Amino acid sequence: MNSLLNIFSVVPIQYYVFVSVALFCIGVLGVLMRRNAIIIFMSIELMLNSVNLLLVAFSSFHNDASGQVFVFFIMAVAAAEVAVGLAILVTIYRNIHSISIDELKNLKW
C-alpha cells in the first residue's frame, strides 16, 4: 500500500496529461473521420473519459476530493446525454432508415 500511496513519485503527473491528450485526440479523430452517428457518439464518450481521467489524476495529485465529485457529475451528465442522444438516433433511423451523417444535411444550406 505504501508503494501505491506515492504514485506520483513513480509516475509523473505529465504522463497522465499525455495519456489524456492522446485519448482526447483519438476521440476528435473519430468524430472527424467516421460517418456512423453511433461511432461519433462513442468518440464523444472517449473524449469525456479522457477529461475524467485527467480530473481524477489532478484530484489525486492535489489530495482534493472535489475533482472526483466533478467526475461523478460528468458521468451523470454523460449517462443522460447518451440516453437522449440514442433516442434521437432511433427516431432518425425510424424515419430515414440510416444513421449515416451524410444523410442528415437538411439543416445545411
Add this chain to the structure above:
Amino acid sequence: MTLYIFYFLSFVAIFCGLMTVFSRNPIHSVLYLIGCFFAIAGHYLLLEAEFLAVVHIIVYAGAIMVLFLFTLMMMNLNEQIEKHKPALARMAAVIASGLLMLVLIAILKKADTLTVATNQNDAIGTIKNLGKILLDEYFFPFEFASVLFLTAMVGAVLLAKKDKSKVAS
C-alpha cells in the same frame, strides 16, 4: 512495478481507443470501447479512486455500452452498410487530429514541472469521504442531477415513442 502497470493500462486504453475509431464493424467498436473503459477504471484504481472506478465500470461498461449495443442490434447495422468517407477527408481528419495532439503536447511539455503535494496520507477516494463531500459541499448540484435525470428520462421516452398521428396517416 507501478510504472509498468501504468504503461500497460495506458497502452491498452490508447490501443482500444484507436481500434474503436478504426474498426469497421460497429459492434467491434463497442467492444473495444468497453476495453478502453476498463483500462481507464484500472487507472482510477491506480490513483486510489476506488469509488469512481466501481462507478465507472457500472455506469459505462454496465449501462451506457449496453445501451449502445442494444441500439446497434436494434438497427441491425453491419459493416457493409456504412461507406467510408473519401480518402482525402479521412487523411484530413488524421492530419487535423494529429496536429491537435502535437500542439497540445508541445504546450504541455513546456509547462512547469509540478511537485508532489505534501499531504498524501489520507485516502480521499473512498466512498465515505466522497459521500461526505458530495452531500455536504455539493448537495445542491447533486439534487439538480436528479432533475437532469428526470428530464432526460422524459425526453428519451418522448423521442423514442412512436408518433401515432404519423403512423395513422
